[in-house]
Amino acid sequence: MPRDKSIKSVLIIGSGPIIIGQACEFDYSGSQASRSLREEGIEVSLINSNPATIMTDPVTADHIYLLPLTVESIIQILEERQIDAVLPTMGGQTALNLAIEAGKHGVWEKYNTKLIGVDLDAIELTENREAFRQHVIDLGLEVAPSMIANSFLEGKDASQKIGFPLVIRPSYTLGGTGGSFVFNESEFDDLLRRGLEASPTHEVLIDKAVLGWKEYELELLRDSNDDVVIICTVENMDPMGIHTGDSITVAPAMTLSDTAFQRMRNQAILMMRSLGEFAGGCNVQFALDPETEKLIVIEINPRVSRSSALASKATGYPIAKIAAKLALGYHLHELKNQITGNTSAYFEPTLDYVIVKMPRWNFEKFIGSDVTLGLQMKSVGEVMAIGRNFLEALQKACQSQENNRHGLGADKKEWIRTSDILERLEKVSDDRVYRLKDALRLGVPEKTVQKLTKIDPWYIKQIKTLVKMEQELQRYNVAEDIPEDFFRQLKVCGYSDAQIAWTLRLDEEEVTVQRKKLGINRTYKMVDTCAGEFQAQTPYFYSTFDSENESIPSDKKKIIVLGSGPNRIGQGIEFDYCCVHGIMAIKEAGYEAIMINCNPETVSTDFDIADKLYFEPIYWEHIKDIIDLEKPEGVIVQLGGQTALKLAEKFAQNGIKIIGTSFSSMDLAEDRGSFSDLLKDLDVPYPRYGVANTADEALDIANEVSYPVLVRPSYVLGGQRMRIVINDDELERAVLNIFKHMPDNKVLIDQFLERTKEAEVDAIYDGEELHVMGIMEHIEPAGIHSGDSSAVLPTYSLSEKAVATMVEYTEKLAHALKIRGLINMQFAIKDDEVFVIEANPRASRTTPFIAKAYNVPYLNYATKVMLGVNKLKDFNIEKNLNGYAIKVPVFSFEKFPNVDKNLGPEMKSTGEKIIYIKDLDDPFFRDLDSKRSMFLTR
């Protein structure tokens, strides 16, 4: 059936601010859906309160509503324009909940708007645990034995019947809040009480815990003809017991026979077909008993889910894009496979590579939090790696993490105490896979490791292979000694040159030189949905060490954009927004745009954004090899946050051109000493400061600059381990803490300017002219990390003089630092005196917010200025904002019950939203402003 022609305009609901468990993958799905609908000539309106998204950009949709995700906002949009249909399945649980709520208020009926791609009854059924359980049983499938309890006594009774270990899941809470595993009777009473209290209906479901069973996820698509395909099957390396969002996952399934898989496929299809009539995406989770291969259903999500972005990137099949078309009435077989261009969209992708997804945690930001993994998702981002074998993909995933690891161990970060390691195998935390290898390295039997981790023996044996290879490698003294075949085998298994170098105690360079001498070079393979069976049209590549290279460089001039890697606190979706705009500007300027990134949740890694996509770690060795192959005009590092910027030095050393601001300027801005000298020369005030290498030095400096002082390690992101201290005792503790956790780091000590206001400027400089994109004043006083502050655009209380001074200083510094492109300046203002706190020669977290608030394509302009193809005077910039825009931080504290929720110099927010106000009488602003004094009293 071709599409429903009565639908001419569609509203897509976004997922709002980034929180743990609902991150930028929904920006990817929303953007894809919007583009897909516009291809059909549909007028797309979009609502999302998150300004850092690509979906809320004029390039994505026809009408953007940066409004709070409330029924009132929906009514406002429906009043303003004719909306024929609303697509609520692209914005996670948030969008669905809003659609349901609006439905309850009769909004859709009143405005004659139909819901597409969703069946509300089906949603209701899957969310009501007891009803869903019964539904699955009625279908003839199995679920874990479970009982509902509404009281303490009922709970006790249930535990008797079900037996330990069991799971307590409070009803109607999000993301596993209040849930827990109970291993024995003694823990049960407390945890049951906690669960009952967490549930608004005072109800818990008590499940038999199938700990250690293998866990699988299937991504499905169904059309209105009731035809279903499985797009991707994902196997969790970490078995049942660890939230799938916190598990290392692998595709295709590595340890699943066809008999077991087909049973799973049949059950998934049966379930999806049993859930109403909707056309779109669906995600099903199963647990499989490794002994008997018995299968039980865990859950089903009848919408585009968190894992569908991963499935899309893993297979090349654009799930959200196709799901949007299905919502319009198309049948799968009427659509084409977007990768091959000439085969059917009704098919199931097949992989000739291995995908490893590894979560990215940020526990160091949540001091005091429980770092064990379990029912609740705690990771803040993820990376995906592609290899021609599991080990290659696994080690590439480690290299993508940006936690200073060079692969899975063999990099100086191993643990050596067996007892500590064994404890960590059972008490699972973010480092389990590393500890698993440490245990094998120290000779702990595979069986013991398997018993403690419940990880499938195949994975353990694979990792054991690495241990054996390292033992073999240790026999050699210099790189020249390593036999060619063995050298190649090491690279095939994902070892970085740095790991080989560390194992032999050599310089990385020596290993690289020898490798190149032997001709062991990366080749690139295409992700094509079909294992090479059909010719593919899309330039989506990954590296490996196979014989044939498929990535043939064009003869066009090329620019490479470095992405920002995994999302984490302080560096998230904002930088993906910047990268996507950068890519578009590069294309417009007539270059071939090449994207390198490893974050599967992003829009920048969509295969049709850049001219060429390398899904690779933002890790020097990989990037260098791509540059050697592509020979670009230069690399843009200003758009990918600190991740990309950190590589600038390597580029400069290797004679690779950095587009825009040079490395020496970036270094000048980053280096505290020379930067302060520069400020002094320019006669720009800054807080007194000092750099300490030891605790003694720190004490001297602190007393010299006078308390209170701000203590922090140099070169960190988002104010990590930053503290404000008021006396010697506190200082000592803070400094020792930094040295303990970051031994090679220096400590920066700044005079803390009390009772000051903070403001920041984002600007573009082209060598002649400075354009101030925006000046934001923070509502919270200095001392709260800028990422956690509510920022008002433009300033609301600062004097004209202070504002003029900030602009003046920005211009002075942009000129002195020879900025070409973006600069972000942070200021502290006391009375009318302005102090420079820092200068960042790159896109900042706030650039997307400003671009949205003023409705100016700033990142596009900035990129063209960087490239040197335009001067600022070429653009006719018109800022468009009535009143003020406020950037409001959003936190995910409910995932970390024991964490200190007080804000300070260390950033803790996971996302942000934009609120527009007409004037300062706005109640929302007055409320925020009144909290300012509360901070001051502390």
Place this chain on the structure above:
Amino acid sequence: MESVREAILLLDDGTCFKGHAAGIKGTTTGEICFNTSMTGYQEVFTDPSYFGQILVTTNAHIGNYGTKDEDEESKKIQISGLVCKNFTDEYSRTMADQSIQQYFEENNIVSIYDVDTRAIVKHIRDKGAMNCAISSEILDPAELKKILDKVPKMEGLELASKVTTTEPYTYGEENAKYKIAALDFGIKENILKCLSERGCYIKVFPAKTSYQELLAWKADGYFLSNGPGDPSSMDYAIETVKEILNQKAPVFGICLGHQLLALAMGVSTYKMHHGHRGSNHPVLNIVSGKCEITSQNHGFGVDPKDIEKFNDQIEVTHRNLNDDTVEGIKVKEQKAFSVQFHPEASPGPHDSRYLFDQFIQMIEN
């Protein structure tokens, strides 16, 4: 590290790939083909339709879950050799019986791994199916080429008689509701299972069984099995099918059986460029308007042009959504139908199992 043995893969056009040896030491030849399934390697290896072929698996790892006797589609490995990327004899499946290396040793299979399988697949995709040789004892391509040159071309090759049962045998419950006569051209175990589960007692006959002999068993329906080789070289079977059709008896054909049904109706078959092999082939059921993901394994097909001439006698019931090839036919005014793909799956999706029900219904009516 254990020392690894070298092996080479030589294609008929002279292309040579170096890799490592798995299975037993030796030399093997056959027509090269690739299968894109991500699960079910053991079922593929034991599918008699692969007789005479060297199989390239596109899935990155082979051997991870070992092998299990129950998962065999016939009593032995039928492929002439395996080409894969990563071959592992370490497996984790609790219910498995042995490793793939042991299994290959038992079945005398020569294999090569650590080769760029994707490059090979692209080569076959562009150049078409061709003969090839794997050797772990003759590592000089020129020497190996001499052996390869003696291998006959697949086109025109009759292979079903090499894999068929020598003696008739029965499968299922003797007192089952329906009696089915199955002509074995290389039948997969799961076809028998699917029929038996639906109340059939099946007698499996050797490929060259005469129609008279079949008739003597008084079957309610006839089944034409899958199998290897060029269907157009199987005059004996085409004749038998013609006679069955003359009797207007219910007939169901799968894969080679489908091609034989077409040939018996006068429609020609052809050698495909490189065939369809995998578990993800999209097929549209033209009659119902529904789609199914199918398991496929064929290098020959029913000529889509030629079949148009038979519009009055044959209805095309299924089409491939990727390349529009003929996937299913029904003989008009008759109880005879067939499909190119494998509804019994194993490996692959079970979407098309309804065809067995359709066969039973046909017998019922």
